[in-house]
Amino acid sequence: MPRHYQLKCQVCGSRFDDDGFTLECPHEHPPGLLAAEYFAREFKPDLASKGIFRYQSWLPALHEIGSVGSTVTFQSKQISRVLGLPNLWITFSGYWLEKGATLETATFKELEAYSVLSRLSPEHREVLVVASAGNTAAAFAHVCSQNQVPCLIIIPARGLARMEFLEALHPCVRVVSLTGLTDYSDAIAQADEVSRLDGFFAEGGVKNIGRRDGIGTTMLNAVETMGQLPDYYFQAIGSGAGGIAVHEAAKRLVDDGRFGQKMPHLMLSQNLPFVPIYQAWKSQRRELIKVNRDVGKKQTQQIVAEVLSNQRPPYSIKGGVFDVLMESQGNMLAADNSKALYATDFFQASEGVDIDPAAGVALATLKEAASTGQLDPEAVILLHVTGGGRNRRRLNHKLVPVKPTLELDAGEIGTKKALEKIVGLF
C-alpha cells in the first residue's frame, strides 16, 4: 500500500520508504531518531474522520482503526485567574466526556497506541511487544483488544492498578507482570529479549514514529483550537517522547506558515527525587549523569508520579530530548510530591475533574514559573494535562481489573526459562 510520507534519518539525512515496523536507519552511524516527512505541507484537519484521524495527513497511518478518542483544548477561567496568566490554554488528554476528552484509558498514551497500530499493515501477524510502567500498557491493551491485534504487555506489578477496563480483554492480549523489586527498566530489558525472537516485534517506544506523531496530535489539536502556536509548552516527562513529539509537530506547523514562526519553548518537568533529565540539563550536559541502578530504582519508588520513572530516557540521541530543548530554547523544571499533589487538588477544585500526579507535576512547575516572574504574563501558554479523569471513569463504570497471564519474579527476569514461559503464552 503506498504511503503518504517517507522516513528521514536525522543523522545522515537519507530518506527511505516505510514498512510499518522500521525503528532505525539502516546505515551505520551513531544512533538517531527517524522522522516522518509528510508530503502534505499544509495543516488540514480531515473533518470527516474520527478522533486523532482528523489529523491523518500528519500521521503515519495506513488505515483507520476502531474505538478512537481524542483530546480537547480549552481555557479555564479559574486556573488562569489564580496563576495570573490570561492566555493559558489547557490540552486535556484523558477521560472527560462532557468536555470532549474521550480517551478510554485516561492518558495520552492511548494516542500513541492508535497511531502505532494504524501504521502497521492490517495483514501483519507478529506479536507486538510493549514494555510499560502502566499507562502505555493500559492504552495498548485496550486498543489491541478492541482491534484484535496480538499483543504482549510486560509491566512491573506496581503498574497493574492502571489496568482496568469496561470489559475483559480479548485473549489476543497477554499480560506478564514482574513482581518483587522491579521497575520499568526490568520490563524494557525483558521486552527487548522477547522481541528479538521470530514472531514477535518491538513496539519501539520513542523510536517509533507512530508513537511520536500520535502524541504530536495534542499540539495539532491545541493549534486547531487556539489558531496559533503557543509561546511556551508545559509537560511532565518520563522518557521525554511527548516533548520530542510536540516539538516535531510544532516544526510542521511553523513550516505551514500560518500559525507563527517561532518554536514554542519546551518547559518539561520531572518529579523529585527522581529527575535524571533535569539533572543532566542543569549540568549543561548532553549525557545523562550515571546513577547506580539500585539507587535509581529506590528513587523511582519514592515519586508520586510513577509513570515518570524512565531510567534510560532518549536524552542524548540525535533528535532526542537534549536537542529539542536546545532548539526550542526550553528548560527543565522539577516539582516534589507535595507540590504535585497540591496542584492536582487545585485542578480538581477548579475544574471538577481529577488529574494524574504527572499532570500535577507539570501544573506545579507552571505555577512556580508564573509566580517567580519567569514568564511574561501575556505569553500564550499551553499546559498538557497528560492524564486525567481516571477517578471519574471509576465512578461512572464498573471496571474489570486485569489478571496477569503470567507472573515473573525479579530473579527470573532475563532467564531462558522466563523466555520459554512467555513464548508459551502464544
Ligand SMILES: [Zn+2]
Ligand atoms: Zn542514517
